[in-house]
Amino acid sequence: MATKAIETAGSLDQATLDALREGIAAVLVEQSSSAAVHAFIDGENSLDRELWSQAASLGWLGFGIPEQYGGLGLGAHGLAILHTEIGRQAAPGPYISTLSAAQAIVESGTDATRNTWLPRIASGEISAAVPATPGATVLTRSGTGVSGTLRCLGARDAAFVLAPLGDAWVIVELAGAEVNAMPMWDRTREVIDIRLQNARPAAVLEDPEATSVALLRAMALATAADSCGAARSVTERTIAYMKTREQFGQPIAGFQALKHRAADLATKLAVMDEMVAHAIHRAAADEPDAEIWVWLAKAEATEAAVFVTTDCVQLHGGVGFTWDFDPHIFLKRARLNEVLIMPNTALRDRAAAGLAAITRTGRSALELEP
C-alpha cells in the first residue's frame, strides 16, 4: 500500500503541494502563535489537544494514510510539508510518533491491522507512541504476553505503542499500562516511559525488517522536516527582531558582522531544505539509495538546526537568554530532534555502509532524477 500512497504523492504537482503548505501554514500561524506556544509550555492552555483535533478535522493526520483507510494518501511529500510547518510553529503534539507509526502499519500491517488502526489515527481519535531510539531496548515474551520498559516518543495518553519484540514488531494498547512522562527541556513534545507486564499485543506486524525500515525512515524524515521548519522559523523571527532592536543609534540588523552571519544562516537553511527534499524524493520513489539520503538528511538537518537555533539565541543578545522570547523554544526542540532515532554518528556510519554497498554493485548512489 505504501507504493500506492507514494504513487499518489508522486502525481502531486508542485502547485498542489504549495497550496497544501499554505493552507497548513495559515492554520498553524494563527493557532500555534508565539503567544499560544509560550502559554502552552507554561501550562496555561491545552494547545496540543486543540491543534490535534483541528489537525484531524483538516485531514492532516491522514496525509500518509491511503484513501481506503480514511486517509488522503499524500505520501512522503505531503507528510514532509506537514512536519515542516509543525516545526516552523514549534507546535506541540505527538505528530512524529503517531504519523510514523501509521507509516509502519501502512507498510507492513495486515489488512485487518490497517483497518483497525489507520482510520482511528486519521480521524484523530487516537495517537501512538514509538520508541524514541528504536533498537535501544526491546520487549520480551513473558508467559501469555510481552513485558519490558520502553522510553518512547509520544503523548502520555497514547492509545498504543508500536514496539520491537525480539525480531518482530507488535502493537500494544496502553490502556492500563504504566506510563510516566519524562520532564522535558523541550516542552512541545513528550517522551514517556512505558512499563509493560504480560501485556497482550493487539497485533503483530508481518515482516519485521520492512516494519523497522518504514518506521525509521518515517521518523527520520519527520524529524528532519521538523528541524527544517524550526530552523527557518527561528531565523526569520531573529532577523525580524534584529530589524527592530536598536543599539548605537541603528537597528542591529544593519551591523555587517551580523548580516554576514544571517547570510550564512540563510545558506544553511537552503542547503538543509534540499538535503531533506532529496531524501524525500528518493524515498518516495523507493530508490535503492534512499536509505543513504534519509539517514544523512536526519543527521545533517538536525545538526544544522542546532547550529542555527544556537546562533539565533546569540544574535538576540540578552533577551535570547530569557524564557519569554522564542529562540530557546526552538533551540530545545532542535536538540531533542538531534538525539531521536539514533545518534547522528551512527546514522552517518549507516549511510557510509550503504554508499559502499551500492557502489560495489557498480551502480551510482548519486543520481538525482529517478
Add this chain to the structure above:
Amino acid sequence: MATKAIETAGSLDQATLDALREGIAAVLVEQSSSAAVHAFIDGENSLDRELWSQAASLGWLGFGIPEQYGGLGLGAHGLAILHTEIGRQAAPGPYISTLSAAQAIVESGTDATRNTWLPRIASGEISAAVPATPGATVLTRSGTGVSGTLRCLGARDAAFVLAPLGDAWVIVELAGAEVNAMPMWDRTREVIDIRLQNARPAAVLEDPEATSVALLRAMALATAADSCGAARSVTERTIAYMKTREQFGQPIAGFQALKHRAADLATKLAVMDEMVAHAIHRAAADEPDAEIWVWLAKAEATEAAVFVTTDCVQLHGGVGFTWDFDPHIFLKRARLNEVLIMPNTALRDRAAAGLAAITRTGRSALELEP
C-alpha cells in the same frame, strides 16, 4: 644529556627568552623579508644557504645542543622560539629536520656519536634529513649494510639521514647516495627521496624507543612552533593590507564583518600559542603527560594554521590568489606542516590513549604547574 639541556632551559627566565626572540626576529625580518622569500621561491637567490650560515654563526643551530658538544643548551624553550621565528618569516631551510635529528642524538647517542655529529650540526657544517612521517617506512639490513627508500624532510645536500632500521635507529651518511628532491608546493622546505643500497651506517643509536620519542617530540614541537609563527605572521600581514586596501571609499579593515573574523583569528592565535607553550612546558619538565600535549599541540596548531592562512588568503580578496602576494606562501607552508610526522587524526588517537593510561593510574594529566 637531554635533561641537562632542559635544566639549562628551565633556568632561563622570561626576560632572557624574550631577548632571544627579539634577537632572532630582528635578523630574520631583515634577511628573510617578503621580497627575499619571493625571490627565493622563484629561484632568484640562495636565501636558504645564506640564512643557514648566518644561523650557524649566531649559534641558533646549537640551541638544542648541550655546551660540551658545541651548543648553547637552550633546550625546548629555546628551540621553540627559533622555530616560531623561522615560521614567522617563512624562512627556507632544513631546520626542522636537522635540529630534530640533533635532539634524538642528544637523547640517545653514545658520547662518541654525539661528539661526531653534534658539533658539526651546531657549527652549521652539515644538515640532516629525517623521515617526513617516521614509521611509514623502515630500512632493512642487506648484507653488510642497509637498504631501502625513504621519503624525508631535509635538504638535497643533507650530510646524513637518521632512519629507522627494524626497531633500531641508524645514522647513514648520504655522500654518494641516490637523493631526489620532490617538487613541492611549499618551496621553503625540501622533501627528498633517499634510496640506499647496502649503505654502511655511520652509527647506531642505542635505545630505539627513546630515539623515536625524542625525534617525534622534537619534530612535533618544531612543526607546531613553526605553524604558530606562520599563522601569526600572515594574520599581521593581512590586517596590515586590509588597513591600506580601500573599497567603497574606506579601508576594508573598517568593515565589521572582516573585523570580527580578524578578532576570531587573533583568538585562535592566542590559543594555539598557549597549546604549544603548554606542550613545551610539559616536555621540558619531562612530565609523564608530556606526550599527550605534544601530539595535541602539533595536531591543533597545524590545523589552526591551515584555518588561519586559508582565511587570510580570502581576506586579501583577488590579490590573495596571486603568486606575488605573501598569503599563499604561508598557506602552503601550513599545509606541509599539517601532514608531517603522522596524520593529526593518529596524533589525537595517541593523545587519547595516553590520557586514558595516565588517568587509569589515578593521576591527573591536567596539571599546569610541574
Add this chain to the structure above:
Amino acid sequence: MTILDAQHDLPAFRLAIRDWLAEVVPPDWKARMVRASNEEYVAFQRWWMAERSKVGLAIPHWPKEYGGAGLTLRHLVAIADEMARADAPQARIFTISLIHMPGTLFPHGTEEQKRRYLPGVAKGELWCQGFSEPNSGSDLASLRTRAVRDGDHYVINGQKIWSSSSMYADHCLLLTRTDANAQKHRGITYFIMDMHAPGVEVRPIRQANGRSEFSELFLTDVRIHAENMIGAENNGWRIAQATLGSERGVIAFEGAERQRYEIEAFYRKSLETGAAWLRDTQLHREFVSFLAEMQAGRRLLRRVLEEHEKPDASASVLPSIIKLSVTVLRQRICSFMVRIAGVEGQEFAMLAEEPFGSPMFDFVSAFSGTIAGGTNEIQRNIVAERGLGMPRV
C-alpha cells in the same frame, strides 16, 4: 584564623584552606541544591558567606583598614583553586558585593561612604548593579534612567535590567542620566541606591535555563540623598569603568578551574563505566581537542592575572580574547555532552550532582557566558579595534 596565619607560606596556606574546606563543606550540598528553591539557594549562599567570614575568607583581598586581609592576587588564585578542587560552593550572589562595590568605593568613594558600606559585606549585606537598561545593553552609555536634583536629594525614574541577585539585594550601584543634553558619556551620574527605598520594584527575569538570577528594576520617584552620589555629578561614566574593570579575572579563573575538575571527574567516570563514547574515535578526538583548548585557556587566564599586576593592564584586550575562547569552548563542551547523553540528556533538571549530569542545563546556561558581561560580538569589536587597530568607520 589559622588559614590567614599561613599566608606567608603559600603551600601551607593552600593546605590550611584544603583542611578547612574538608571540614566545613557539607558533602551533600549539591544534592541538596539540585532542586532547591531560590530562597533555599540564597539562604545557603548566606550561610556559606558566614562560614568564609569566620576564617577570614569573606573579603580576604580587601585592604586591612577595611576589614580585609590584604591578600595578593596569588593568594586569591590559591583560594579559588582550592575551592574548585574541593568543588565547594561559589559565592556567586555576592560577586558585586565582594568585587564590584569595593572596586568602585576604594578609588572613588568618600571616607564616609567607605565606613558606612564596606563593613556590611562581611556581615552578608548584598549588593546589586543597576547599569543596563532594556534599550541600553551593548550601548550602555545610552542609558536613560533620569536622576533629577530636588533639594539635597535626587529623584530617580527609569528602568534597569539584567541586575543579578537584585531580588535579594540591600544596595544597588546605580547609573543614571543627570544631563540629557550632554554628549552621552558626559551626562551620567553614579549613585548608591537603597534597594528597600520606596519606589523600587524588582521583577525577576525567567531565564531559558529555568532559573531566575537576574531581575528588572522599575524605579519610580526613588529618592536618593546626595551623600550617596559616588564621585561628582555627570562624572559617573568614568567611575563605571572602575566598576567594570574591578573583576580582574579571578571569577573566570575559578570557573575554568572548576571546569577542569568537572571534566576530569566526567572522564574518570566514563573510563570506570566504560562509556560508549570512548569507543567512538571521532568523539574521543573531539574530547582531547577540548582538553588542549582548555589547558590553553587556563594558561591565558593565569597570564591575564599576572598582567593585572602591571600598570597598563586596562589597555590589554587579552580579557576579551579569553572570553571569546573560553565561553565558546564551554558551549562546545556542553554541546558535546548533550550529544552523547542522547534522549536521557533531554530530561529537564537544573543543577546536578554529577559533573555534566544535566547537560542541557549546562548547555543552555553556557549562553550566559557568550552573552552576559558584554556579548562576544562586543568583545570582537574590542579585539579588532583596540587590539588590532582596525578603524571604526
Add this chain to the structure above:
Amino acid sequence: MTILDAQHDLPAFRLAIRDWLAEVVPPDWKARMVRASNEEYVAFQRWWMAERSKVGLAIPHWPKEYGGAGLTLRHLVAIADEMARADAPQARIFTISLIHMPGTLFPHGTEEQKRRYLPGVAKGELWCQGFSEPNSGSDLASLRTRAVRDGDHYVINGQKIWSSSSMYADHCLLLTRTDANAQKHRGITYFIMDMHAPGVEVRPIRQANGRSEFSELFLTDVRIHAENMIGAENNGWRIAQATLGSERGVIAFEGAERQRYEIEAFYRKSLETGAAWLRDTQLHREFVSFLAEMQAGRRLLRRVLEEHEKPDASASVLPSIIKLSVTVLRQRICSFMVRIAGVEGQEFAMLAEEPFGSPMFDFVSAFSGTIAGGTNEIQRNIVAERGLGMPRV
C-alpha cells in the same frame, strides 16, 4: 548535424551527444594537458571549439538568426551533463565569447555590431572582459579608466585587472569612465575594444596555483571608434548588468556535475584500492556529509536554472546562496583530499589525470570560486540586504 536533429527528443539528444563525445574526445587528453604549456592548452581549446562547431555545439544556445541553434536551457543542461559525464574538456577560455558577449550584444548591441562580431565566435574568435581595476574590485562602479572623445573616436587610458584569457583575446568588453563628475554609476561607458590595437599591453598574472589565466591590461592612448560603443554614452553601468547577468548558472551547473563524477570516481577507486581513509570512521562520516551537501547544491543549481526561465529571475539571491554553499563545499572537499593525501599530496603538480590526483592544486584553485566573480563577502552582503532585507547603514 545528427545531434541537433535529435533536439526534440531529449533522451535521443543526450545519446547523440554521448556517441559523438565517445568518438571525438581523445582518451588521453588529460594526460596530455597535465604538463601542457599555456600555448598548448590554448591550441587544444581552439581545436575543441572547432570540433564542437562541426556538430553545431559551439553556440547551440544562440538564436538561429545569429548562427545558433536556439536550444533551450534544458538542452544546455543536457549538453553540460553529458560533457561532465564524459569528462570532456571544458571551453573555459571561450566563456566570455560564448556567454557574456552575446548576453550583452543581443539586448544592447546595434545590428551592425551583431553582424560584425557574433559570427566570429563559432570560428574561434576569443573575447575577454575589461571590467575590474586594481582599485575597483568589489566596488566595481568606482572604476577610473578614462575614455575621452576625440572626433569620431574615444581615447582610452587606464588599467584593468583579472581579465581571463585576455592574453589570447581578439576583442574586449570594456568599461570606461566618460564623466568623472557624475555619480559613479552614471559616468560609465561600454566599448568593444580591439585587443590588437596599439596601446594595449597585456601582462599575465601568476596565480597561487602556478597558472596564469588572468591578465592585467595596460591601456595607453588606445583609440576606439565611436561605432564600437555599446549603448549610449554614460549608460554603460546598466549594460554591464546584462553582461554580469548573462551567465545563468550553466557553468556552475556543469562544474557541480563534473565534481559529482570526480568524487564518484575517487570513491570507487578508494574502494577498489582499499584506501586507508575508508577505515577511519571520522573521515568516512565527513565524506558522506560532503555528498549530502553536494546533492543539495546540485538540486539548488537546477532550481536556479528553472528560476531563470521566470521573469523576475534577476531579483533572486539564490545564485548568491548557491555560490556561498558550493564554493565553500568545494574548498572543504579539496582540503579533505589534501589531508588524506599526506606528504605525497604536497608534491607540486598542476592538472592531474586522476580525480583529486593533485589535491593541493585543486585546493589552491578552489579560491577562485570563493574570490572571483564577486567574493563570498560580497555575496553575503547581497543575501543579507537584498534577500533578507537587512538595512544598509
